[in-house]
Amino acid sequence: MSRRRRPGGRDPRLAGVDPETAAVRRWLTDCLRAVASRRVTPPGHAYGSPQEFVLKHGTWHISSRVAVMVESHCFANALNCALVYPGWSYVEGYAMGPLTQVPIHHGWGPWTSRGGRSS
Numbered sequence: 632m633s634r635r636r637r638p639g640g641r642d643p644r645l646a647g648v649d650p651e652t653a654a655v656r657r658w659l660t661d662c663l664r665a666v667a668s669r670r671v672t673p674p675g676h677a678y679g680s681p682q683e684f685v686l687k688h689g690t691w692h693i694s695s696r697v698a699v700m701v702e703s704h705c706f707a708n709a710l711n712c713a714l715v716y717p718g719w720s721y722v723e724g725y726a727m728g729p730l731t732q733v734p735i736h737h738g739w740g741p742w743t744s745r746g747g748r749s750s
Contacts, residue, residue: 655727656691658727658732659725659727659734660686662733662734663682663685663686663725663734664682664686666680666682667679667680667682667683667686670682670683681736682725685724685725689724692722692724692741700712705737705738705739706723706738708738708739708740709721709722709723709738709739709740710738710740711740712740713740716740716742718742719740719741719742720740720741721738721740722738722739722740722741723736723737723738724736724737725737726739
């Protein structure tokens, strides 16, 4: 997520992604960049914000099945899924849903057929 778009506005990482998903990915990346650009990296720190870290090291995750557990406890729920249920993993990052246009720091426990990372 840290690479800039090519001249002409095309991001090579979005090749083969459906237009709606590509638009959401661009919007989320732009939102994270806007926040990260307003932060200064403190002396002795590698990153100025969590958003900067995600932009440099984050990966995209899409899951068709997500565990629904205790409301407002997303990080604990995601960790519980990863520790207790085979085939579930822990993901923490920024999520956007159909009812929001603002990235939300979120944790979730997607099921993966590979027993590891979601795609």
